[in-house]
Amino acid sequence: MKDFLFLFRANGTPTGSPDEMQAMTKRWMDWIGGIAAQNKLGDRGNRLFPSGKVVKPGNIITDGPYSEIKESIGGYSIVKADSLEEATELAKGCPALTVGGSIEVREIREM
Amino acid sequence: MKQTELIPHLFRTEYRKIVSVLYKLFGMEHIEIAEDIVSETFLSASELWGLKGLPENPTAWLYTVAKNKTRDYLKHYSIFTQKISKEIKYSAETFHETEIDLSVKNINDSQLAMIFAVCHPCNTAEAQIGLALNLLCGFGAGEIANAFLTNKEVIYKRLQRAKEKLRTEKIKIEQPSLAEIDKRLPSVLLTLYLLFNEGYYSSNQDVSLRQDLCLEAMRLTYLLIENDYTNKPAVNALFSLMCFHSSRFEARINEDGSSILYEDQDTDLWNKELIEKGEYYLNLASCGDQLSKYHLEAAIAYWHTHKEDTRQKWEHVLQLYNQLLQIEYSPIAALNRTFALAKANGKKEAIAEAEKLSLTDNHLYYTLLGNLYTDVDNAKALEHYQKALSLTNSNSDKVTIERNVQKLKVESSSIQS
Numbered sequence: 001m002k003d004f005l006f007l008f009r010a011n012g013t014p015t016g017s018p019d020e021m022q023a024m025t026k027r028w029m030d031w032i033g034g035i036a037a038q039n040k041l042g043d044r045g046n047r048l049f050p051s052g053k054v055v056k057p058g059n060i061i062t063d064g065p066y067s068e069i070k071e072s073i074g075g076y077s078i079v080k081a082d083s084l085e086e087a088t089e090l091a092k093g094c095p096a097l098t099v100g101g102s103i104e105v106r107e108i109r110e111m
Numbered sequence: 112m113k114q115t116e117l118i119p120h121l122f123r124t125e126y127r128k129i130v131s132v133l134y135k136l137f138g139m140e141h142i143e144i145a146e147d148i149v150s151e152t153f154l155s156a157s158e159l160w161g162l163k164g165l166p167e168n169p170t171a172w173l174y175t176v177a178k179n180k181t182r183d184y185l186k187h188y189s190i191f192t193q194k195i196s197k198e199i200k201y202s203a204e205t206f207h208e209t210e211i212d213l214s215v216k217n218i219n220d221s222q223l224a225m226i227f228a229v230c231h232p233c234n235t236a237e238a239q240i241g242l243a244l245n246l247l248c249g250f251g252a253g254e255i256a257n258a259f260l261t262n263k264e265v266i267y268k269r270l271q272r273a274k275e276k277l278r279t280e281k282i283k284i285e286q287p288s289l290a291e292i293d294k295r296l297p298s299v300l301l302t303l304y305l306l307f308n309e310g311y312y313s314s315n316q317d318v319s320l321r322q323d324l325c326l327e328a329m330r331l332t333y334l335l336i337e338n339d340y341t342n343k344p345a346v347n348a349l350f351s352l353m354c355f356h357s358s359r360f361e362a363r364i365n366e367d368g369s370s371i372l373y374e375d376q377d378t379d380l381w382n383k384e385l386i387e388k389g390e391y392y393l394n395l396a397s398c399g400d401q402l403s404k405y406h407l408e409a410a411i412a413y414w415h416t417h418k419e420d421t422r423q424k425w426e427h428v429l430q431l432y433n434q435l436l437q438i439e440y441s442p443i444a445a446l447n448r449t450f451a452l453a454k455a456n457g458k459k460e461a462i463a464e465a466e467k468l469s470l471t472d473n474h475l476y477y478t479l480l481g482n483l484y485t486d487v488d489n490a491k492a493l494e495h496y497q498k499a500l501s502l503t504n505s506n507s508d509k510v511t512i513e514r515n516v517q518k519l520k521v522e523s524s525s526i527q528s
Contacts, residue, residue: 026430030456033433034464037445044437 001080003042003108004087010074011100027095035079035090042078050074074101078108117169118157125170126153126249129177131221132213134246135284136181139228139277142246148184152177178211220286222247223338226331227287230299233280238273239302240309245270248327258309258320292340300349300405303332307353311360314505318364325360329353336392348396348405354389355412358382369507378418386416407435425454442470446479458483474502478512485519493519 016024035041050072054062064072074096081087084107091103126149133145152173166172229242244250244258256266287295310324332350335341362380363371393409411431414424432448445468453461462483470476477499484492496516503509 026426029430029433030452033429033436033448034467036433036436036440037448037464038467039440039445041437041440 001040001082004079004081004084005104005106005108006045006077006079006087006091006094007073007104007106008075008077008094008096009102009104010072010096011102024095024099027098031093031095032077034093038090040080040090042080045075045077047075048073117165118153118160121156121169121173122153123249125173127247128218128222129174129213130249131225131247132211132218133177133181135221135224136211139274139282139284142274144184148180149177152180174213178213181211219334219337221284222334223341224284224286226299226334227291227295228277228282228284230295230302231277231280231282232295232298233282234273234276236302236305238269238276240306241266241269242273242277243302243306243331244324244327247331250327254320257317258313258315258324260313260315287340289340296335296341296343296345299335300332300345300403303328304349304352304405306331307356311356314507316367321364322360325353325357329357344396344399344401345403345405347392348403348409351389351392351396352405352409352412354385354392355409355416358385358389358416369510372511373415381416389413389416402434402438404435404438407431407438411435420454422455425451429455442468442473443475446470446473446475450479450482453483458487462487472502474499474508474512477502478508478515481512481515485515489519489523 032041032044050064052064054064056062079087079090081090084105087105087107091105094101094103096103129152130145130149133148134142137145155176156169156173160166160169225247226243229246230239232239234242241255241259244255245252250258252267252270253263255270256263259266307325307328310321310328313321313324315321329350332346332353335346336350358381359376361382362376362378363373365371389409390413393406393413396406396409411428414428414431417424429448429451432444432451435444436448449461449465449468452464462480465476465480465483468476477495481492481496481499484495493516496512496519500509500512500516503512
């Protein structure tokens, strides 16, 4: 088994009624739970606050990554799979996909 | 209580208390001496009480005699003074004057010290459970062999090896330090959890023995609750889990020792007092910032004390299993989670998820698939049930699966006719 990083990108900040938000949380929990039930969850990972800073050469600091990247990174998880194809298959059910987000799947290369 | 009943009763309640104090006194090297002294004490009681009648306070009598026998032992065996006493706290000299402390506090402290020594991870979990029953609960090798469905010789050897390991690793019977409690408590809890499960999930037909194992596990866990240093949220959660589970003990076992499925249980037989206790300790467990698997399992067990088959209940159970699997994967949790998923989100989604589990050597996996496909695709359901039958050795599971198969066959024949 190899480790793969899931990078979740959202399309803008999530909106919706409290009920919709709650339903979304449930879908995330069910999705992650489903991966864990296959014994393929490496690390649940974390979510990221939307605001941040970007540091560039020459000590140029800008607020947030939004100006550069349309879709900001909302969080990450680590899954275990035998191949990139299998890891990609696991990513398919991710709830982010239903609201215009995307998942980047990358194999982790150990240092 | 008559004398014939009193001695076995006192043996059950007092033997372990006295012996743990003496274990701590003599150390791991000489636990047999401690056991001999306490056994002789009970032997004297059964001889003398029969002749002279019961003493006014039988427990105090036992304590006094045990103390005297210990002092005599130390006095008469000079070899002890020369070779052994260096290793124990007191020298033989001061021993004559030192009261052997059988106060409630010292008994509790000694039992706690013993729990930590016995549940030392230098031994395998299996060996730890055996040692716990032997040294903490006063079970003989024969009784433990019955519990594990094996022979006495095997258990005897296992216990000897485990004790030897504690000696070679120089495990001390002492009050664990605060840092050590934090470090070692998880492995202590795991052993108590497994001890409980040994009784609760065993296929052993001896119901009272199984119940005994559960009660012993609960008693030891309760000892940890009674001690301020070990009274942690995870301990309360584990105790709560044990209360919820054992509340169904009567309801889930037939007179012949076979099990009754949850949906067929008579809820009147559920022990309300234990359910309330479970709720009480689950509340106590809900402080601090650490969520253990015992918290989640106790919360799941809490929902199962509500028999109503509501979607809301199953949604809670599903989310608890989602969290439990993130802390620790186990095939049984994965299967139970998928069952809850079917109840909360519907069979279609659950079938798709179940097929990803591919636990193809597990008969419960095929039982689950059989259950999920029932009324969706009965031919497939039958296929899965038959696969489950071919994989299981457990008679009670076979009976349950057969019953499901019969139900399917009856339904399909009534459709055809």
